[in-house]
Amino acid sequence: MSRTDSTLLATTAPADAGALLAPGELVHAGPGEAPEWWRDAVIYQVYPRSFADGDGDGIGDLPGITSKLDHLAELGVDAVWLSPFYRSPQKDAGYDVADYRDVDPLFGTLADLDELLAKAHARGIRVVVDLVPNHTSDQHAWFQAALAAPEGSPERARYIFREGRGENGELPPNNWQSIFGGPAWTRVTAGAGARPVTGAADEVPGQWYLHLFDSSQPDLDWENPEVRSEFEDVLRFWLDKGVDGFRIDVAHGMVKAPGLPDWDGTVSMVEGTETTDSAEDAEDVVDPGAPEDGSTGAGNSGPMFDQDGVHEIYRDWHQVLAQYDGDRALVAEAWVEPLSRLARYVRPDEMHQAFNFSFLTTAWSAAPLRTVIAASLRANDEVGAPTTWVLSNHDVVRHASRLGLENPSLRPNGIFAHEPQPDEELGLRRARAASLLMLGLPGSSYLYQGEELGLPEHTALPDDVREDPAFFRTQGAEAGRDGCRVPLPWHADAPGYGFGPSGKTWLPQPESYARYAADAQRGVAGSTYETYRAALATRRAERLGSGTLAWVDAFADSPDVVAFRNRDVVVLANLGTEPVVLPHGVEVLAESGPVVTDRSADPQVRVPSDTTVWLRAL
Ligand code: BGC
Numbered sequence: 001m002s003r004t005d006s007t008l009l010a011t012t013a014p015a016d017a018g019a020l021l022a023p024g025e026l027v028h029a030g031p032g033e034a035p036e037w038w039r040d041a042v043i044y045q046v047y048p049r050s051f052a053d054g055d056g057d058g059i060g061d062l063p064g065i066t067s068k069l070d071h072l073a074e075l076g077v078d079a080v081w082l083s084p085f086y087r088s089p090q091k092d093a094g095y096d097v098a099d100y101r102d103v104d105p106l107f108g109t110l111a112d113l114d115e116l117l118a119k120a121h122a123r124g125i126r127v128v129v130d131l132v133p134n135h136t137s138d139q140h141a142w143f144q145a146a147l148a149a150p151e152g153s154p155e156r157a158r159y160i161f162r163e164g165r166g167e168n169g170e171l172p173p174n175n176w177q178s179i180f181g182g183p184a185w186t187r188v189t190a191g192a193g194a195r196p197v198t199g200a201a202d203e204v205p206g207q208w209y210l211h212l213f214d215s216s217q218p219d220l221d222w223e224n225p226e227v228r229s230e231f232e233d234v235l236r237f238w239l240d241k242g243v244d245g246f247r248i249d250v251a252h253g254m255v256k257a258p259g260l261p262d263w264d265g266t267v268s269m270v271e272g273t274e275t276t277d278s279a280e281d282a283e284d285v286v287d288p289g290a291p292e293d294g295s296t297g298a299g300n301s302g303p304m305f306d307q308d309g310v311h312e313i314y315r316d317w318h319q320v321l322a323q324y325d326g327d328r329a330l331v332a333e334a335w336v337e338p339l340s341r342l343a344r345y346v347r348p349d350e351m352h353q354a355f356n357f358s359f360l361t362t363a364w365s366a367a368p369l370r371t372v373i374a375a376s377l378r379a380n381d382e383v384g385a386p387t388t389w390v391l392s393n394h395d396v397v398r399h400a401s402r403l404g405l406e407n408p409s410l411r412p413n414g415i416f417a418h419e420p421q422p423d424e425e426l427g428l429r430r431a432r433a434a435s436l437l438m439l440g441l442p443g444s445s446y447l448y449q450g451e452e453l454g455l456p457e458h459t460a461l462p463d464d465v466r467e468d469p470a471f472f473r474t475q476g477a478e479a480g481r482d483g484c485r486v487p488l489p490w491h492a493d494a495p496g497y498g499f500g501p502s503g504k505t506w507l508p509q510p511e512s513y514a515r516y517a518a519d520a521q522r523g524v525a526g527s528t529y530e531t532y533r534a535a536l537a538t539r540r541a542e543r544l545g546s547g548t549l550a551w552v553d554a555f556a557d558s559p560d561v562v563a564f565r566n567r568d569v570v571v572l573a574n575l576g577t578e579p580v581v582l583p584h585g586v587e588v589l590a591e592s593g594p595v596v597t598d599r600s601a602d603p604q605v606r607v608p609s610d611t612t613v614w615l616r617a618l
Helices: 003-009 017-021 062-067 069-075 110-122 141-148 225-241 279-284 310-322 339-346 366-383 424-439 469-473 528-541
Strands: 023-028 042-046 079-082 099-103 126-131 185-189 205-210 245-248 329-332 388-390 444-448 549-552 561-566 569-574 586-591 605-607 611-617
Touching (some): 017 586, 017 611, 023 366, 062 069, 069 110, 069 528, 099 110, 099 225, 110 126, 110 225, 126 225, 310 339, 329 339, 339 366, 366 549, 366 561, 424 444, 424 569, 424 611, 528 586, 605 611
Parallel strands (some): 042 079, 042 444, 245 329, 388 444
Antiparallel strands (some): 023 549, 185 205, 549 561, 561 569, 569 611
16 A cells, blocks of 8 residues: 555554653553563563574573573563473473472573572572472372372372263263373273283273373372472472572463363363464454453363362461561462453452463454453452463463464464464564563563564474374374474574574474574664563563553544553554554654654654554653
8 A cells, every 4th residue: 555545544543642641540550660671571481492492402491591690680570480391201291290399301400590689689680480289290209209109098188189070980080181182091001010001901990090191291289288388399499599589370270160060161272272274264253342350262161170278278378478578479370251350369369460361362453452451450449469361371372373364362372384474574573562561561571581572473384293292192183382383493594593502403393483583683773682672671661560541532432443541651552453653742752653743843753554662751
């Protein structure tokens, strides 16, 4: 479309800057100043195996992370969250922990962790570690002891072993399905010295054990006081080392409904996930609108999730953390809806933050975004907790690709090469706009490594390199999450794009990563990296994280524009197809893409489609 055409079609903002910038309905007053660091922090998720490789084995490690702390300091994040680096057979990339108090040799040593902590702290970066309490690895000493001991023993009582149903116990104790596909129960042989049944003629089958995830991840029994005290001790171990907080894996899953009743619903990483076989199908899916409570289908229900009893655990943990200085924090990974239900995890005596997956799963559409933003802030204000915002992590399709899908409200957990492919350019434009919208919101934001480079999902991974158990347990029906876990590109011209000294990478990188490499973007005006960096600096200078949110009246019902005021800054995201023409007299503080400014003495700003700007009155 030519410039003249777009002018004719442009959406025009109020004619004067005063009207544009005037605050409308106040949704959130903000704390003014954040009394604790985590209330307004930007926290960067490091997925250790894919961040940076220090020793050249093709798998990222702790020394690799330490070597890149200057990148994170330059980017301007407040904290990092490290996905698991503990001893683990790596059946689920470390979310299957065999020893909660040690570093897996793959990632380094405890001394490497100490060094990482010291060097991060020296740069003013806090460190949050991942805790996986719902299940252990089957290689954990406790599970090995449970198999070695007979039915009814205290060793078995740390896990959820049950007799089967049917005449000879040949049916699982209930009908639950694993989140990765297939049954959530595995049967072992009878008596002490048990092992998973194979069907061999001479074996005597015995009890079943529960695993909400892979069969190598047996669920712990959180009714057992020994389990509770063990994890309090694990918390203390890492708090003593100086970590600043914990991200709690599957925080909504530890307590199960009494009697483990059958349940006919479905469970998935992102419940409500829709898949489509063709672009035509996608066109038929209409935007479902936005329920008032901000629900998007990101919640899991059923007797294995969000049971009231789980909150007791967090009250105890809150007390453990309170014995340490430095405002240590707990963040819940809880796929729970509605947002008012999620807010229960962050009541004043429980956790400090919870990931806002309703925001992550909201369509790229103005009305649902306004709804989820308001519902999130209101639900958290009720309990005095900050809202968090997140667009990507190691379990979902990177938002630069998700938002480039024909219908961005479809949320597969991975994309195969034979499936409809995301539009890379559109996806990146929208991802940058979505990120700038997110970083302008009051509260705490989570970034996933590589999003500051605009990295797309790898959508053409050959099946023989995949590692995600979700791919295997669905017999290849789901691509799984490997595509968002590809090693980062640091140097455009180096082997493995500079991931490590040998050029080896545990997953192959797409050729497009040369364009996205950090060194190809550093210092380049308008690059995704410099856009994030500038946004983080402005966010800090304007104290947006502890600020306010009032809708801009002029766009309060707009089908195309989300606009709000945070302190003195107006954040305006244009999701429509036509540019938004801004009145004279506004200063652009940050932009997710180039805003066309004419060169006259009194310039006028046009915000193109899928672009976000931060503005202030001149
Ligand atoms: C983690 C996943 C992991 C699962 C089982 C989660 O929600 O984020 O990566 O596979 O828990 O631990």
